[in-house]
Each structure stands twice: as C-alpha cells, then as structure tokens.
Amino acid sequence: MSRLAALELGLSVGTRQLCDGLCLTLAAGECWGILGPNGSGKTTLLHTLAGLRPAQQGELWLDAIPLKQLKRQQIARQLGLLLQDNHDPFPATVRETALSGRHPYLQRWQGETAADHHLAEAALRQMELEGLAERMIQTLSGGERRRLAIATLLTQDPAILLLDEPLNHLDLRHQQLLLLQITQWRRRQKAVAMVLHEPNHALHYCNRVLLLYGDGRWEAGESERLLTPQRLSELYQCSILESRSGTRRWFHF
Amino acid sequence: MRTPALFLLLVLLVLGALALAVAVGSVHIPPAELWQILRGQQPGLHADILFELRLPRALAAFAVGGMLALAGAQMQVLLGNPLADPYILGISGGAAVGALLAMLSGAALLGVNLAALLGALASMLLVFALAQGRGAWNPTRLLLTGVVVAAGWGALISFLLVTAPQHNLPGMLFWLMGDLSHARHWLPGLAILLLGLLLAQAQARSLNLLARGELQAAALGVAVAPLRLQLYLSTSLLTAGAVSIAGSIGFVGLIVPHLLRLLVGSDHRLLLPSSVLAGGALLTLADTLARTLFAPQQLPVGVLTAMIGVPVFLYLLQRGQGR
Numbered sequence: 001m002s003r004l005a006a007l008e009l010g011l012s013v014g015t016r017q018l019c020d021g022l023c024l025t026l027a028a029g030e031c032w033g034i035l036g037p038n039g040s041g042k043t044t045l046l047h048t049l050a051g052l053r054p055a056q057q058g059e060l061w062l063d064a065i066p067l068k069q070l071k072r073q074q075i076a077r078q079l080g081l082l083l084q085d086n087h088d089p090f091p092a093t094v095r096e097t098a099l100s101g102r103h104p105y106l107q108r109w110q111g112e113t114a115a116d117h118h119l120a121e122a123a124l125r126q127m128e129l130e131g132l133a134e135r136m137i138q139t140l141s142g143g144e145r146r147r148l149a150i151a152t153l154l155t156q157d158p159a160i161l162l163l164d165e166p167l168n169h170l171d172l173r174h175q176q177l178l179l180l181q182i183t184q185w186r187r188r189q190k191a192v193a194m195v196l197h198e199p200n201h202a203l204h205y206c207n208r209v210l211l212l213y214g215d216g217r218w219e220a221g222e223s224e225r226l227l228t229p230q231r232l233s234e235l236y237q238c239s240i241l242e243s244r245s246g247t248r249r250w251f252h253f
Numbered sequence: 254m255r256t257p258a259l260f261l262l263l264v265l266l267v268l269g270a271l272a273l274a275v276a277v278g279s280v281h282i283p284p285a286e287l288w289q290i291l292r293g294q295q296p297g298l299h300a301d302i303l304f305e306l307r308l309p310r311a312l313a314a315f316a317v318g319g320m321l322a323l324a325g326a327q328m329q330v331l332l333g334n335p336l337a338d339p340y341i342l343g344i345s346g347g348a349a350v351g352a353l354l355a356m357l358s359g360a361a362l363l364g365v366n367l368a369a370l371l372g373a374l375a376s377m378l379l380v381f382a383l384a385q386g387r388g389a390w391n392p393t394r395l396l397l398t399g400v401v402v403a404a405g406w407g408a409l410i411s412f413l414l415v416t417a418p419q420h421n422l423p424g425m426l427f428w429l430m431g432d433l434s435h436a437r438h439w440l441p442g443l444a445i446l447l448l449g450l451l452l453a454q455a456q457a458r459s460l461n462l463l464a465r466g467e468l469q470a471a472a473l474g475v476a477v478a479p480l481r482l483q484l485y486l487s488t489s490l491l492t493a494g495a496v497s498i499a500g501s502i503g504f505v506g507l508i509v510p511h512l513l514r515l516l517v518g519s520d521h522r523l524l525l526p527s528s529v530l531a532g533g534a535l536l537t538l539a540d541t542l543a544r545t546l547f548a549p550q551q552l553p554v555g556v557l558t559a560m561i562g563v564p565v566f567l568y569l570l571q572r573g574q575g576r
Contacts, residue, residue, distance in 0.1 A: 052471050076474030083468055089335055090464040092519040100462055104474035108455055111522075156473065 003028055003063060003160050003191045004049060004079070010057030011041050011048060018044060020216040022058070026160060029186050032193040033202030033209045033223060037236055040214030042195040043084060046162050049193070050081045076104035080158035084165055086149050088137050095133040097148055098124050101155030123154035126181070128174070142169040150178065161185060163194035167201070179205055199240075199251045203227050211235050227251070256523055259516065263530040267315065270537035274311035275303055277541055279548050309439050314540040314554070315533035316442030317433070317499045322532025323449055324491035325506030326513075326525055330464050331484040332392050335514070338507035339492040342399030345501040346406025347376025348493065352428050352500070353413045356421055362435050365428075366497045373493030376402060381485065395485075431502025431555030433540045438498050445494040449487055450529055456480060457521040464519060502555045505532050508562040515569050535561065
C-alpha cells in the first residue's frame with residue numbers, strides 16, 4: 001500500500017529546475033535511498049514531501065488524501081522528518097527535547113502522560129542517551145545531538161520517516177545502530193526515505209533508490225538494478241569502481 | 254529548583270512587593286492602621302492615599318511589569334533570538350513619538366496615554382505591512398524591518414527633544430525612561446495581561462517547538478505561520494498596553510524572561526506564567542524604590558529596573574555556567 005505518493009512533481013529553486021515530472025510512491029515496508037551531487041535538490045525534495053514547502057508543480061498524496069488538505073498536526077502524526085541539522089538557540093534538557101516528539105498527539109491544554117514519558121525514555125535508551133537525560137542540549141557533542149534528534153523521531157513514532165543524511169556526525173557504532181533501526185522500521189511496515197551520500201548504504205539497506213542529477217533528470221527503481229558504477233560515475237561526475245566478494249558488491253573510488 | 258516551590262516563592266514575592274508598595278511612602282501609615290484601612294474599617298486621608306494613590310500605582314506597576322515580561326518571552330521565540338526585547342521592533346518608538354507630540358501640544362494625561370497607544374499601534378501596522386512585503390514572512394526580515402523602523406522613530410524622538418521648549422523637557426525625559434507616577438489605569442492593564450497570558454499559555458507547547466526553529470516546529474505539527482502572526486499581535490498589544498500606561502520602561506522585558514529561562518528552563522508552560530509573576534514583582538519593587546529612595550524626589554522607574562536587574566542577571570549568569 002502506498003503511504004506517500006508524488007505525482008508529476010516539479011521542483012525548482014530560483015530559476016533552476018531541480019527535477020521535473022517526478023513520480024514516486026513510498027509504500028509500507030520500503031526504504032528509499034535518495035542520491036545525488038551537492039545542490040541537486042535532495043533536501044528540497046525531502047522538505048517538499050514533508051509538506052514544509054509548496055510543490056511548484058504536481059501533487060502529493062498522504063494515504064490517498066491530498067497533502068495540502070491536511071493540517072500540520074495531522075501530517076505530523078503520520079510523517080516524521082529528521083532535519084539535516086538542528087540549531088538550538090534556547091536552553092532545554094535532553095529529556096524535554098525527546099518528549100517534544102509527542103506534540104502532534106496532544107490536545108491544546110493537555111500535558112504529557114506517563115505513557116508519553118515512557119516512550120521518550122525508551123527512545124533515549126535506544127539511542128544510548130539515557131545517562132544524559134538531564135543534560136542541557138548545548139552541552140552535547142555533534143553526534144550526541146544527532147542521536148537526540150533521532151530519539152525525538154522515535155518518540156514521535158510516525159508511519160512514514162523522511163531522513164536527511166541520518167548518518168551525519170555519528171560514529172561507526174551508532175551508524176550501525178541506526179542502520180539496524182532502519183531495518184527494524186521496515187520490518188514493522190514503516191515507509192522510509194533517506195538522503196544519503198554513501199551509495200553502499202543505499203545498496204545494502206534500501207530496496208529502492210532515487211537518483212537526482214540536479215538538472216531536471218531523475219531515475220528511480222530497484223537499488224540492486226539501478227546502482228551500477230557507470231550510473232554513479234555519471235551521477236557524481238567522477239570515476240567510481242565496483243568490487244565483489246561472493247554475491248556482495250560495493251562501490252569505491 | 255522544583256516547580257511548585259518556585260511558583261510559591263514567586264507568588265510570595267508578588268504579595269510581598271505589593272504589600273511593601275502600599276505600606277511605604279512619604280506619608281507614614283502604621284501597619285495596624287494599614288490593616289484596618291485595607292479591611293475598609295477606617296475611612297479618611299490615609300485611606301484615600303492608599304486607595305487613590307498607592308494601590309492603583311502598585312497594581313499598574315505589576316500589570317506593566319507582567320506585560321513587558323510576557324511580551325519579551327514571546328518576542329524572543331518569535332525572532333528566534335534570546336536577546337530580543339519587546340521594544341526591538343519599534344513599538345515603543347512609535348508610542349514615544351505619539352506621547353511626546355501629545356505633551357508638546359499640551360494634552361492632558363489621558364491624551365498622552367491615548368497618543369502613545371495610537372503611536373504603538375501605528376508602528377505595529379507599519380512594521381507588519383513592510384515586513385509582509387511580497388515574499389514570505391520570516392524572522393530575519395521582520396527583525397530588520399523592525400530595527401530600521403525603530404531607528405527612524407529614534408531620530409524623530411531626538412528631533413522632538415532638541416526642538417522642544419525647555420519646560421517640556423523633564424516630562425518628556427521621564428516618559429522616555431519609563432515612569433509610573435501618573436499610572437492609574439491598572440484595570441485595563443491587568444485585563445490585557447490576563448488575556449495575553451491566556452492566549453500565550455494555549456500555545457505554550459508550540460512555543461517550545463518554535464524555539465527550536467521553524468522547520469523542526471513544522472515537522473512536529475506546529476502551524477508556524479498562524480502561530481507567528483499570533484505572537485506578533487500578542488507581543489505588540491502587550492507592549493503597546495505597557496508603554497501607554499508607563500512609558501518605555503527598559504530592561505524588564507529582556508531580563509526577566511532570560512532570568513527565568515536560567516531558573517525554570519525553556520518549557521514555556523512554566524516560563525510564561527513565572528515571567529509574568531517575576532516581571533510584575535520586579536517592577537512593583539523597583540517603583541517603590543523609585544519613589545522612596547530619594548524622596549521627595551522621584552526617579553524614573555526605568556533607571557531602577559536596570560539597577561536591580563543588571564547585578565541579579567549577571568550573578569545568575571555566572572552561577573548558571575556550571576549547568
């Protein structure tokens with residue numbers, strides 16, 4: 001079943017057409033990898049899919065309802081977005097921040113329930129932040145902040161997850177932890193789309209990929225079929241090689 | 254600090270400040286008599302001083318302080334900047350030009366207050382229309398527009414001061430520094446304050462998210478554009494109310510929310526009401542000091558808010574570094 005669908009989507013920034021006539025369906029249990037050179041519109045696309053900026057052309061549908069017709073709160077109950085970076089000019093604790101993931105589910109005058117607190121604590125544990133719950137976010141390292149943003153998303157627990165460079169700032173252990181989490185999301189029939197800079201992650205963790213060339217051209221399809229050294233070399237305008245061991249293949253310079 | 258304890262402390266502080274404000278002054282009223290007057294058992298000159306002068310002034314001080322602190326807390330979120338204050342977008346400048354022009358034309362007190370209110374509202378509409386422009390409404394554009402309009406008001410104020418007749422100057426300067434000695438309109442003040450707090454409190458959880466950036470807020474279900482509009486209107490009206498009652502009292506709107514962020518954190522459900530209480534108490538205390546410290550000479554209360562606020566704030570900032 002398709003959760004989020006884009007029909008004939010056209011995106012442009014200024015006078016530059018980033019992609020044209022893009023059709024994309026995000027189904028339950030799927031994981032899309034979005035690849036492309038810098039400035040090719042990956043983040044713009046993700047924000048458009050999340051309804052944070054209007055689509056210049058085309059339509060977006062969330063569970064067969066036009067995205068435009070939904071209120072922000074209704075969207076946020078279905079769809080979560082991990083931003084590329086977070087900036088926090090005001091002090092707040094790690095716990096408060098993780099708890100904010102429950103905002104879409106609360107009524108105006110309603111406070112967080114014990115169940116909400118449990119969800120936030122579980123999310124912090126999952127991202128190995130439970131010891132930092134009372135710390136101010138300003139005192140966290142870049143990687144810890146990233147894990148907190150992911151924990152907030154876990155607390156929100158939406159059915160559709162859009163992740164903008166989710167592995168940024170994470171050390172290898174936590175990269176592994178997150179990739180494992182993504183596999184779990186897929187198993188629980190969530191729909192995931194993530195912007196990546198590492199084609200190997202797309203090859204090994206995504207069943208589909210979207211390649212954005214940045215000049216209006218795009219290609220979408222099964223990652224196994226679409227990801228070839230020729231295409232990647234064309235996409236990134238540099239030479240990319242492939243190695244194999246058994247049935248497993250990977251890309252490198 | 255635990256939340257209930259902090260609120261209890263703040264309520265006690267407010268009551269203490271109000272009690273001090275009615276008890277202290279150039280006419281000495283013994284505490285026992287004070288108590289009888291307050292229970293309505295002893296009419297007379299002292300009762301008149303209490304009910305006609307001290308109590309209205311104390312309540313006006315509380316309302317103005319609360320309005321400024323509430324406006325400041327919301328303005329900081331609206332502009333995404335912890336250093337924003339209620340006057341940053343030129344509301345007080347517009348009010349000042351209105352008030353000074355009214356003084357120069359020899360208007361009575363009510364006329365000055367109304368002119369200030371009109372000036373504030375005119376400035377609010379001007380900044381809003383200019384910031385709207387053709388494109389999207391964003392904090393940076395709003396801030397720049399507001400700061401430039403405020404600078405324009407500043408030039409007009411200087412012009413009025415330089416060209417004003419000598420005998421008008423002290424009154425004008427007092428107004429500009431903020432002065433509660435003619436403040437009588439405590440009832441509309443308290444009404445605006447209560448309404449503002451109610452509206453703000455209904456959005457308090459959304460403010461927590463907006464404080465973390467517009468994208469993050471929108472991603473977690475906040476309708477950012479209507480919220481910003483509400484914040485702009487609410488901070489403008491609170492500020493306009495405060496300056497038309499008491500002139501442009503500095504510092505309360507910047508320092509009180511900031512100070513409370515250090516004490517209660519950034520959950521606006523606690524921050525907004527505690528800012529109102531602390532702002533009200535601070536201004537009530539400062540005004541009591543302003544009229545008693547060098548009695549019979551009265552100081553503009555704006556001078557005192559800074560004198561109290563600066564050391565307290567610096568102390569908390571030093572202490573807060575360990576967090």
